[in-house]
Amino acid sequence: MxxxxxxxxxxxxxxxxxxxxxxxxxxxxxxxxxxxxxxxxxxxxxxxxxxxxxxxxDMLYVIQRSNPKIIFNDETALFLNRLMEREYTEINVSVPSGHNGSRLRERGVVVHQEKDGIYGLGVCELETNYRNKVKAYNTERCICDLIRNRSTYEVQTFQTAIKSYMKKKNKDLSLMLSYAEKLKVKEEVMKYVEVLT
Missing domain, CATH: 1.10.10 (Arc Repressor Mutant, subunit A)
Structure with missing residues (x-):
């Protein structure tokens, strides 16, 4: 050859x-x-x-391949999980604590450093719009992060994501609550689960 x-x-x-x-x-x-x-x-x-x-x-795929430790989170993960109606406004990623994200930041990527035990919690592989596989947080982790950081989201994005998740047939509430406990937002997550189920 x-x-x-x-x-x-x-x-x-x-x-x-x-x-x-x-x-x-x-x-x-x-x-x-x-x-x-x-x-x-x-x-x-x-x-x-x-x-x-x-x-x-496909910039998500390119960024993932160039930075294998990143996990797409926040709006980017909501979009990849089909929990948002519109496309994300900026690319958000999680990296392990101590990881140097300066090159990513130079490209306009929002980098969140996460401690051991939280980084990687709920990671899964999802397809981009171009059918390339990337790592992102799953729907249950996305909802926990959404509730944990609700003041940083637009009201419309927040409500759409919560409602879309609750309508899903394959949602896993017990898994979400186990994530919520580790992320120290179990009480807040429980309030939304009780209201919407």
């Missing part, structure tokens, strides 16, 4: 994306990879990331 065929396979396996790091991990030199990029008119979307002409850039 030629190096160009290898690169094509990498792009195919990544839904139209070429991550230079993937090529290098496969033993292909950066010079050769960049020659392929030029020869095939790949579009530069981020440092070390290119897409084919027929691929729409």
């Amino acid at each position: 030629s190096k160009y065929d290898q690169i094509r396979d990498i792009i195919k396996n990544n839904n139209g994306y070429l991550f230079i790091s993937d090529g290098e991990n496969a033993g292909i030199s950066r010079t050769y990879l960049l020659q392929y990029v030029r020869d095939n008119n790949l579009e530069h979307v981020s440092k070390g990331v290119y897409v084919t002409e027929d691929t729409w850039p």
